[in-house]
Amino acid sequence: MNPHNGGNSFGVTPVDVAVRHLAFLLLTIMSSFHAPQPSTSALTEYQLMQLKKQQQREKTRARMARYRQKMKELPEGEKEEILGRARAARARYRERNRVKLLDTAKCKHRAAFEAKYGAQAYEAKLEAQRQQQLEAHDRPRRRDRVKAAKKPKPPSQPPIPARRTNFKSIGAINDGDFGDFDSD
Numbered sequence: 001m002n003p004h005n006g007g008n009s010f011g012v013t014p015v016d017v018a019v020r021h022l023a024f025l026l027l028t029i030m031s032s033f034h035a036p037q038p039s040t041s042a043l044t045e046y047q048l049m050q051l052k053k054q055q056q057r058e059k060t061r062a063r064m065a066r067y068r069q070k071m072k073e074l075p076e077g078e079k080e081e082i083l084g085r086a087r088a089a090r091a092r093y094r095e096r097n098r099v100k101l102l103d104t105a106k107c108k109h110r111a112a113f114e115a116k117y118g119a120q121a122y123e124a125k126l127e128a129q130r131q132q133q134l135e136a137h138d139r140p141r142r143r144d145r146v147k148a149a150k151k152p153k154p155p156s157q158p159p160i161p162a163r164r165t166n167f168k169s170i171g172a173i174n175d176g177d178f179g180d181f182d183s184d
Helices: 014-033 040-073 076-117 119-138 142-149 171-175
Strands: none
Touching: 076 119
16 A cells, blocks of 8 residues: 555555456445335335235125125025026126127227228228128028038049059069079
8 A cells, every 4th residue: 555565655466456456346236136115115015915805805805705604595586586686787787898898899990990991981981891791691601601612532443552562573573584684
């Protein structure tokens, strides 16, 4: 650290600077390996959320238990009536949501199409789709068309055997007559 052994007037040698850089690099590397600890406030918020969920589940469980007990105490006719009403309500709700989703999707599609091509083009497209559906009903199904297009083999023809060379059935080899091959 003194200026007589290669340091500057402040007493800092190049070795000191290098050591400090290395120490700083080492600290940054070590700190990157340690994940930051969650703060206590975030932990308590998470615990509060879990507690609320648990309370909600318990409330639902208790409500369902009361409902089941009530249903047990009802006479059979009333029970069936209540269950039928609940089934009908669920079906209505499902249908309403399905129609709502379809309408929303159709409206978005129609608005985008009309903005791009115009209202008459959308009507023409709908008409073309209707016409295509009508034609599809008149036309035979693809499976039937494919069956009709395939030509059946005539039953009188025997099946063609696989082509294999059976040397014993070739007479020239059995007779020993090889033709031009044995001229040498």
